[in-house]
Amino acid sequence: MPIKQPNILLVMADQMTPFMLEACGGFGAKTKNMTALAARSANFTNAYTPSPICVPARSCLMTGLYTSTTGCYDNGDPYHSFIPTFAHYLTNAGYDTVLAGKMHFIGADQLHGFQRRLNTDVYPSGFIWSYPLPPEDDPNFQAFDFTPQYLAENIGPGWSKELQYDEETHFKSLEYLRHAPEQPWMLTVSFTNPHPPYKVPKTYWEMYKDADIPLPEYPEDMDANYSAYDHAIRRWHGLHARGDEIRAPKNLIAMRRGFAALAHYVDDKIGELLEVLEDSGLRDNTVVIVTSDHGEMLGEKGMIQKRGLYEWSARIPLFIDLPNAAPCRIDTPVSLLDVPATLIELAGQVPVRPLEGRSLLSAVKGDELEVVPVISEYHGEGIMRPSFMVRLGDWKYIYCHGTDPQLFNLAEDPNEWDNRAGEPDCREIEAQLNAVITGGYFDLEKINSDVWERLALKKVVNDAMKRNGTAWDYVVDQNAASQYVRE
Helix, strand or coil: CCCCEEEEEEEECCCCCCEEEHHHCCCCEEEEHHHHHHCEEHHHHHHCCCCCCCCHHHHHHHCCCCCHHCCCCCCCCCCCCCCCCCCHHHHHHHCEEEECCCCCCCCCCCCCCCEEEECCCCCCCCCCCEEEEEECCCHHHHCCHHHHHHHHCCEEEEECCHHHHHHHHHHHHHHHHHHHCCCCCEEEEEECCCCCCCCEEHHHHHHHHCCCCCCCCCCCCCCCHCHHHHHHHHHHCCHHHHHHHHHHHHHHHHHHHHHHHHHHHHHHHHHHHHHHHHHHCCCCHEEEEEECCCCCCHHHHHCCCCCCCCCHHHECCCCEECCCCCCCEEECCCCHHHHHHHHHHHHCCCCCCCCCCCCCCHCCEEEECCCCCEEEECCCCCCCEEEEEEEECCCEEEEECCCCCEEECCCCCCCCCCCCCCCCCHHHHHHHHHHHHCCCCHHHHHHHHHHHHHHHHHHHHHHHHHCCCCEEECCCCCCHCCCCCCC
16 A cells, blocks of 8 residues: 655766666666666666756756756856755655755755755865856867876776765765654765766776676767767867877776776665665665766767766666555656656645656556656856757757757667758658747747856856855764763
């Protein structure tokens, strides 16, 4: 029989493309715990990020709204504290709402509805990761070069602050679950791995020493067919000057080995969390959700990192294990944007404003899921213009403001090499998908101006906070003297 207010465990990994996970039918990372979870869950095989970059994606996860609605465009953007999040709704429903790990909130609000955090965030809370103002006379300005993180010389066994952070996140999450409150609880556990740097505990690195991990294949005319969107993203990542290094087999092998090893590391953490649920007698009264904020290109199409709207960057794993629901595979495209609506319905709450995601709860229970356009958007760092992806059925459309669009049939062309935009036979579907973006729901001109106009404003605040030595980073309220035996 249905549980009135189940406990909820939401586990998120960072930058974890499903194409490298055995649990998602991919190759590379051994994921026995996620594979077992997928087998007992609603497995959403075509889930997308609403924005292929950390802060905007997580703002969508929290609010159920598009980044263009909240104004959270890049990794240096906040969103308003008066926007209710799933944590606000669950708190009002009587849940103990707790966050462990990364959520990459920017600005003074480091809780956004959670009652407390078990640790601080791994990344800074200020606006410092916004795109710096480029010189007016330099159209090829490059703010950062991410290429070194993907070179074999910088990948391998070792330790990092990111690993240390995940160890702390995991320990405190296990501690919470072992002493879970009587009231319904909602624990979000968010690991920063397998996000680079690809420094890997030696045990996991050695597991993949001789792993057979396929490498991307590149057509001979790839460079000639890069779109304006591709060029902007490549410039941001440092690939115009160093693209050949990324495509070198030794570097592709190293980055994919590093990713697989760290995804395996995260999978083991997930297994330990689920084991504690079992041991504590909580498993049958707990909804478990496992997902990621966005993917990772890992050399596909000669690209790295995220920010792109191609499949390896935009697709995510999504498993929802609802007690007493039969396992099912759901191939209909969905979004991370749908998770907050699902959580809010689970808690028996009703949003005070319409959400832009939809609840997946009925689909998890076995009902057929309506096919609707799934949208991902990215307007910030590097591209600095309105850019959208629309997925509908087998078709995928990429819109980049002021440039030529791209249209792919993923059933026929899963690697997205054959741009069908402009073909007479595709005129109808192209017009339909274009209208999703340009039909008036999204204010493209406002986005286009916002992404530039706010840079100067944030620079003033950044400079002042640096001069003042101030920050918004979360400080954990912890009294070590009262933690252990004192009587």
